[in-house]
Amino acid sequence: MPTFVVGDVHGYPETLAKLLRDAGLLDRRLRWSGRDARLWLLGDLVDRGPDGIGVIDLVMRLEREGPVRCLLGNHEAVMHSVARFEDARASALDELFALYWLNGGQEADRARFRPEHAAWIERLPAVARVGDWLLLHSDTDLYLRFGRSIDEICGSVSTILTTGDAAAVEDLLADLADRTVLNDPGAVDRLLQTLGGARIVHGHTPIAFVTGTEPDCVVQPLVYGGGRVLNVDHCLFAGGPGFITELPVVSRDEHGTKPSDAAP
Template sequence: MTPEDRFPGPEHPHSGPRHQPDLDVLPYGTYYEPEPATGYQGAPYDAETYSGYGGARYLEQHWPVDGQGHGHTVHAQGTGTDHGPVDQSAVLSHQGQSQGDYEGGYETAGYEGGYDAQDHPGYEPTLPDQPSPALQLADRDDPPTIELGPPLPDPAAPTYPYPAPGPGEPPGPVYVVGDVHGYLDELRAELHHQGLIDADGHWSAGRARIWFLGDFTDRGPDGIGVIDLVMQLAAEAAAAGGYCRALMGNHELLFLGAHKYGDEPVQSTAGTASFLAAWRLNGGQQNDLDRLEAHHISWLSRLPAIGLEDGHLLLHSDTTAYLEYGESIPDVNDAVHGVLADGGVDEWWDCFRRFTKRFAFRGDAGPTAVHELLDTYGGSRIVHGHSPIPYLTGAVHADDGQPPHIPGPYVYADDLAVAMDGGVTMEGRLLVARLPI
C-alpha cells in the first residue's frame, strides 16, 4: 500500500490540499514539455500538432451502447472498430457531483447492446401472358422520365464538420488521456483545447484515435458524468471513422465491486473489511454510486485491461501483475473479464489488489520490468496512468505550499515508460497527449 492509498482525499475536491506523505524512492526521468498547442480542429493529419496541458486542478472498447438511459441520443453509422461496420444508437446521460487507492470489481448486469435482425420474405412478381394496358402503352409511347434524386437525409442523424473517411485512408493520430477521477469540467476543457471535441462537447477529431487509461471515478465531483462523456464520444468517433476506447483501471474494479458486493466481507491482509469500505476510504462518491445504471455497469465490465496501439503498450497500472493473467493481450483481457463474470468476492478482491500495485518501473530494476512486459505483449514503450507524477518525481515535497508543477507526461525507465497521471486530485493537471512522445 502506497501513501496515496493510505490517505483519502478531502470531503470536497475544492476544500483544500491533501496531506502529502513522504516517498522514499525517486526515479530518474524527464518531462515532455511541448510548445503551446495550436489546436487540432480536424486539420490534416500531416500537419504538426502539439499536446498542451490545461486545468488548474485537475477511454473502452468501441462497441455500441444500446439500452435504457436518459438525455442525449446519438444515431450513428460508420466503421473503425475491430468488429466491422457499426450501426448504433447510444443513449447517454450527463449528470453530476463528487473525492485516495487501496487494495483489491463488479456485476455483469443484464445489458445487451445491438439489434435483432428480421428477414422478410421477398416478393417477385410474375408477368401475365398478355401485357397489361400500361405495358402496351409503354411499348407505344414512353412516358417522360422523372428524376427522383437521392433519398432525403434523416433529420435525426448527426452531422460532422469533416468528410467521411474514404477507403484505404490511413488511421488518424493517437491520443492518450490520463486518470480523470471525476473531474468532468477539466476533461472537457482539455479535450476542447486539443481540438478533440467542440464547444458543445461532441467529437470533432475526425479519424483520430483516443485511449483513456482508466480511473474515471472516485475523488472528483462527477465520475458518472465522465463515463457518460466517454461513452458518447465512443459512438460519435466511430461514426466519423475514428475511435475512442478506454482501459479498465483499478478504480473501475473498486467501483463495480462496491456496487456488487457492498459490505460483504473479503479476505484482506490490509484490514479492509469489504469493497464498500475500501471504496469509501479511497474517495468513493455516493453520488456516483446512486447514479450508476445497468448500461454503465455493462460498459465498464467489458473494458479491456491492456491494449497495444502503434507500438505503445497501454496499461492503467505501472505493475507487472498483468503477467499473472496471461501471456498475450487477449489472454489477459479474457482472464479479467472471466473474473468479473464468474468470480466470487475474493477473486474480485484479488484482481483489484493486483492492479493496485505500482512503481514497478522505478529505480534500477525499472527498465527490466518494462522489458518483461514489452517482450511478452509487444510494443516498444509502455504508456500508463495510475501512479501520480507528483509521487514519481517527488513534486509533493515542495516546501512553498504551491501545487506541484506538472508540465507534461513523465518519461522514465531509460525512456521506456511514459507516466500520464498528472495528479488531478492533488492540484496537478489532467494530461492529454498525442503519441509518440
C-alpha cells in the first residue's frame, strides 16, 4: 500500500487540493481517487495562511472518503485550546492567547471554529507508525514525555488537550512546539527504540529555514540524520510551491541498527 505524506499546509486548501490532484489522489471534482494509496497529513493545517478551517474541512471530508489520516500539529492544539479556554480566560493563559495571534492565528478561522472541529482535533493522533516509518509532527523527542508507546502518547496528549488544566495545557503546547532536536542521533535512537520503526518523517520546521534556501526553491523533502530522518515541511505560507512525498519502503538491509548497536 503506497503511503503519501504531506507536511504543514497552514491555511492553503487550494494548494493542498492541487498537490493531491497532481498525485492522482483526488479527481477533478476533488473526490478521493487514490485507490490503494493512503495519505497522512502531518499536522499544522491551520494558521498563517488565510483558510485553515477550509483545510480542516477538506481533510475531514477526505477521511470519510478514503484511507486518509492526520496528525496533531502544535497549531491545531493551540487553536483548540484558545477555543476551550476563551470563556474562562485566566491570566495564566494570556501567553497562550498572545502566542496564538503571534503565530499566525486568523480571525476568520476563529469565527468559523465549531464544536465538530474541536472534537476532531481531540481525536488526532500525536504520533503514528506506518510500517517502518514513525510519523511525527514536530522534530522533537519530547513526545516520549507522554508515554512509552504510540497508544499511550496519543491517549495522554488527547486527555490533556481535552481535560487538562491551564498549566498542563501550556506545558503540552510548549512541548509540541519544540524543534530541531532530531539533529541529535541519540534523540532519533530514543524515539525509534521506544516506538519502533526504522525511519522518522516529520514537518513543523520549514526546510527553507534549515537549509537557508528560498522557500520557492524547496520542491523535495530534506533527508538528514544519516538517512534516518525526513523533513517534509514545504513552507507553503512563505511561498513554497509544496510537494507530496511517497514514503519509500525501507529495505531489510537498512534495519541494521538494532537498539543494542546504537551508541550508548
